[in-house]
Amino acid sequence: MNxxxxxxxxxxxxxxxxxxxxxxxxxINELGLPSGAIMTGFFTIAFLVISRRIYQxxxxxxxxxxxxxxxxxxxxxxxxxxxSALAIMAEGAIFEALWYKISVNFSELKxxxxxxxMGILSGYFVYIGGYIVTQILTPIISGPGFxxxxxxxxxxxILSSGLLPAIIxxxxxxxxxxxxxxxxxxxxxxxxPTTIGVSAFCWFFVFGYWLLLT
Amino acid sequence: MILGxxxxxxxxxxxxxxxxxxxxxYVQSTNIDRDTIKINGQEYTIxxxxxxxxxxxxEIDKGEITGIALDxxxxxxxxxxxxxxxxxxxxKDKYQQTVDWDIMKTGILTDYSRVYFPxxxxxxxxxxxxxxxxx
Numbered sequence: 001m002n003x004x005x006x007x008x009x010x011x012x013x014x015x016x017x018x019x020x021x022x023x024x025x026x027x028i029n030e031l032g033l034p035s036g037a038i039m040t041g042f043f044t045i046a047f048l049v050i051s052r053r054i055y056q057x058x059x060x061x062x063x064x065x066x067x068x069x070x071x072x073x074x075x076x077x078x079x080x081x082x083x084s085a086l087a088i089m090a091e092g093a094i095f096e097a098l099w100y101k102i103s104v105n106f107s108e109l110k111x112x113x114x115x116x117x118m119g120i121l122s123g124y125f126v127y128i129g130g131y132i133v134t135q136i137l138t139p140i141i142s143g144p145g146f147x148x149x150x151x152x153x154x155x156x157x158i159l160s161s162g163l164l165p166a167i168i169x170x171x172x173x174x175x176x177x178x179x180x181x182x183x184x185x186x187x188x189x190x191x192x193p194t195t196i197g198v199s200a201f202c203w204f205f206v207f208g209y210w211l212l213l214t
Numbered sequence: 215m216i217l218g219x220x221x222x223x224x225x226x227x228x229x230x231x232x233x234x235x236x237x238x239x240y241v242q243s244t245n246i247d248r249d250t251i252k253i254n255g256q257e258y259t260i261x262x263x264x265x266x267x268x269x270x271x272x273e274i275d276k277g278e279i280t281g282i283a284l285d286x287x288x289x290x291x292x293x294x295x296x297x298x299x300x301x302x303x304x305x306k307d308k309y310q311q312t313v314d315w316d317i318m319k320t321g322i323l324t325d326y327s328r329v330y331f332p333x334x335x336x337x338x339x340x341x342x343x344x345x346x347x348x349x
Binding site: 082083087101108109111113114116117121124125134135138139140142143144145147149150153154156157159160161162168169 | 216220223224226227230231233234235238240241244277287300302304307308309310312313314316317334335336337338
């Protein structure tokens, strides 16, 4: 696989991830549900695992996090762009660390127990990792500075909040891997028009709305 | 090597689930439920605070929010040099955030015990406030 193809993959999967965070995540938030935990459990884990399975390139998910976090900065529907964007960028990096020892062909994930277990670990650590990073970086970037006692005080909440994405992740990874067995492929001549078109749609939609509302 | 992972990963997953369950039980059991807010060492009810402080409307991304002005509140509770100290706002679930005067003076406290600041990340909008510690 050439580098341009990989870059296009990072762009399209990162854009889809960021788009879903902005549109679906905002909708879930409006309903008063824990949007961060639900989004991480379903969409983040699904996009990260699907892209890992298709491209088999460690490092790609870090790039996806940067693209998705970048798009989340312009979310026109819900505020707190900064903390969510930081969390998303961190989630890509944490996923990379967690899956570092897993083979690119997922040879370890043949059994349902392994799939469910990786779903639990991915959902939990990706979510609480993003939460911790945003609790540290947001006060630093926003001005008042980081206070360790605030993080220590909130640690039980953070450890608790990872339970929902862990449970969702336990279902998502087996489903994603089952769907991947169907071997849906995009023909080469459609690859660049599709990936660039989908990415452009995500960015124009979110950025356009952001411009309209600001 | 793969055999090792097949044992270790499910064990870690089980540990993670137990940590999540126990921390959820801990958070629920240690929630502090009280009708007053402790500010600078003194207890106040929301009604008391609303009767002694001026109202302010601020604009946030969700629209306009009304509450009592935190700068007025801080002066009314007897903080002599408000810009010399920091303010740790604590919630009943133990969530807390520390802000300085530049942020504090822009904020409000609503009648449902949530603080809002117009120009900060949402993580500073502590809900179910039970204490504002001045330090």
